[in-house]
Amino acid sequence: MEQQSQWVGIDVSKASLDVCLRPSGEQFQVKNQASGIVKLIEHLQRFKIQQVILEASGGLELDAAQALQEKGFAISIINPRQARDFAKASGKLAKTDRIDAAVLAHFGEAMQPAVTVLASACEQALQAAVTRRRQLVEMLTAEKNRQSSLRGKMRQSVDEHLEWLEDRIRELDDEIEQLSQAHEQWRSRITILKSVPGIGKVIATTLVAALPELGQVNDKRISALVGVAPLNRDSGKFRGSRTIWGGRANVRAALYMGALVAVQHNPILKSFYARLLSQGKAKKVALTACMHKLLRILNAMIRDGKPWQLPTLASEGN
The missing domain is CATH 1.20.58 (Methane Monooxygenase Hydroxylase; Chain G, domain 1)
Structure with a gap:
């Protein structure tokens, strides 16, 4: 008989990896070190694995995730908040390492998250x-x-x-x-990014290092990755202001510094910022909108492989 595909949840701690396979229900634990990771891979290779789900755990998950990816397993590293919210929605209010591993396996089967490709x-x-x-x-x-x-x-x-x-x-x-x-690709990207008024070497290098998806995904996705996409807070008759949250804080911090300079020296961002202020927008709101617009401009430039060109960019939508 053909093996049934298994979703694997791995709860990561400094000392150990708690593993759960779904739907088989098998659970086991190995040490979070080289010898334990070898045992983990050897055990999982006995099964037909659909995907392995881990939480981002401050880097503690990276050795196992890297080893699994190198052995051909599809992995997904998710935000811990996603897993916790899913656990609550599933009625799993208790929290132990074994339960968390089972929740991650269930999350993978139900939500089928995007595969994470780790950096070289x-x-x-x-x-x-x-x-x-x-x-x-x-x-x-x-x-x-x-x-x-x-x-x-x-x-x-x-x-x-x-x-x-x-x-x-x-x-x-x-x-x-x-x-x-x-690397030629990194050199090229940094050169393109630095051509934008407001983007210096430090910001350009941060974007290349911490946001490799830049130029590879659409504007909506890149905004969500960074955490500058305005999200609705509406329910019933309540209509709240749009807010931003989540995403990569280090990239957002670099983008914020770039926007601060850009609203003074970049003609497109300068006029955009002034227009928002004239409409009564708070400075913080206007600056956040400029971060969002700047990111979209950078995403298009890297996608097209073209440096800053004012006439072309000025013709884009606001």
């Missing part, structure tokens, strides 16, 4: 370097804010830390430059 080793290295640079810049800003209120040895300690952070950031800038220039 080079892409992961670039993403890690860009993320670490952002973290160090945040630390640098925090230390500068403390600096003025300190005296004596404490002030000297902060000064030394600031010097160390600045050195590390410069080293990361060199590393990011080397990584981003190592």
